[in-house]
Amino acid sequence: MIRTTFTQELGITHPIASAGMARVAQADLTAAVSEAGGLGCLGGSTMMPDELHRQIESIKARTSNPWAVNILLPESLTTEDDSAWVPVREALGRMSPEDQAKMDGIKAFLTPGVVSRQVEIILEARPAAVVVTFGTPKWFIDECRQRGITTMALVGSIGAARRADEDGVDILVAQGTEGGGHTGRASTLTLVPGVVDIVDKPVLAAGGIADGRGLAAALAVGAVGAWVGTRFVATPEAFGHQRFKERVVNGALNQVDISKAYSGKTMRGFRNEWTREWESKQDQAAPFPLQYAVAGPLVETGYIDGDTERGMMPAGQSVQNIHDIRPAGDVVREMSAEAERIVKNLGASFAP
Numbered sequence: 001m002i003r004t005t006f007t008q009e010l011g012i013t014h015p016i017a018s019a020g021m022a023r024v025a026q027a028d029l030t031a032a033v034s035e036a037g038g039l040g041c042l043g044g045s046t047m048m049p050d051e052l053h054r055q056i057e058s059i060k061a062r063t064s065n066p067w068a069v070n071i072l073l074p075e076s077l078t079t080e081d082d083s084a085w086v087p088v089r090e091a092l093g094r095m096s097p098e099d100q101a102k103m104d105g106i107k108a109f110l111t112p113g114v115v116s117r118q119v120e121i122i123l124e125a126r127p128a129a130v131v132v133t134f135g136t137p138k139w140f141i142d143e144c145r146q147r148g149i150t151t152m153a154l155v156g157s158i159g160a161a162r163r164a165d166e167d168g169v170d171i172l173v174a175q176g177t178e179g180g181g182h183t184g185r186a187s188t189l190t191l192v193p194g195v196v197d198i199v200d201k202p203v204l205a206a207g208g209i210a211d212g213r214g215l216a217a218a219l220a221v222g223a224v225g226a227w228v229g230t231r232f233v234a235t236p237e238a239f240g241h242q243r244f245k246e247r248v249v250n251g252a253l254n255q256v257d258i259s260k261a262y263s264g265k266t267m268r269g270f271r272n273e274w275t276r277e278w279e280s281k282q283d284q285a286a287p288f289p290l291q292y293a294v295a296g297p298l299v300e301t302g303y304i305d306g307d308t309e310r311g312m313m314p315a316g317q318s319v320q321n322i323h324d325i326r327p328a329g330d331v332v333r334e335m336s337a338e339a340e341r342i343v344k345n346l347g348a349s350f351a352p
């Protein structure tokens with residue numbers, strides 16, 4: 001068993017967290033990972049308040065182990081200045097009725113006041129940890145601390161790591177560009193030790209980790225565990241069309257790329273007709289979350305319809321190394337056991 005400050009602080013068995021992937025990481029996946037001894041994380045950011053509440057109740061009914069929830073807290077979503085929402089309302093108003101009816105997967109990002117309701121629900125539910133992305137507002141970190149909730153934050157650069165540290169976040173998740181979903185430019189193998197060197201806090205590694213080899217490498221560069229997304233897409237418990245999961249299993253390194261085409265922020269996912277259409281006009285994409293008022297319906301086109309040519313399908317470079325759809329609990333146990341074997345036997349592979 002690999003014990004680290006991460007497993008000790010969270011009271012979990014394996015130093016592995018499943019990423020709080022919007023749409024993909026619902027109660028099924030979260031509970032399965034936590035039940036297996038990892039830290040399951042609910043992708044709460046795109047859930048409207050009632051749905052978020054329902055999903056949290058469902059996790060609680062299925063596991064008594066620690067679990068986490070992810071939300072996005074950029075100023076653009078938390079602002080109470082109504083004038084900031086005018087462009088969103090105008091863009092939504094320009095959508096066809098068919099497109100408007102297909103916005104379920106993304107409505108939470110385009111509705112004022114939703115994030116403050118999400119915050120209330122999460123603080124009341126008291127998960128073991130909250131994982132925040134796109135900002136670490138100090139008021140929120142303090143509210144969590146007062147309730148004994150561990151705070152974790154995704155960071156994609158040294159600057160973001162410093163800010164999260166100063167805001168009082170407990171655990172940093174250093175996410176390299178290899179990762180699926182929104183991602184920066186620094187690679188995992190350079191970012192993780194860089195963050196480890198500047199903060200006196202536990203650091204998880206993210207981006208490109210799909211098996212025990214990746215976890216062992218993360219531990220070798222100073223991380224105390226791994227935050228894993230794409231590998232968990234290819235599990236029966238993940239939400240999403242079978243074609244998306246099969247694409248991850250059959251995917252190759254050169255099929256995933258970074259594009260602003262869906263959200264307005266740099267996101268790594270499968271390249272397709274829609275991302276190619278936007279390739280030459282990246283700088284014309286509206287800023288996050290406004291681009292969703294253009295591309296929002298394509299979120300469900302990916303996750304629900306399984307249309308690989310138009311639909312959004314975030315995925316990281318680890319698609320190269322994922323070869324099967326496997327129960328999430330097995331992924332956790334096998335990744336941990338393989339990393340332990342590798343770490344113990346590493347010296348034995350040296351040439352005499």
Ligand SMILES: Cc1cc2nc3c(=O)[nH]c(=O)nc-3n(C[C@H](O)[C@H](O)[C@H](O)COP(=O)(O)O)c2cc1C
Nearest residue numbers: 019021022133179180181207208228229230314316
């Ligand atoms: C399908 C998918 C959806 C994602 N959604 C979110 C999200 O809602 N919030 C977030 O902080 N990160 C999200 N991410 C990024 C993950 O949190 C994580 O950093 C990343 O998946 C790690 O790299 P990996 O995919 O190589 O394991 C998503 C990633 C994927 C693949």
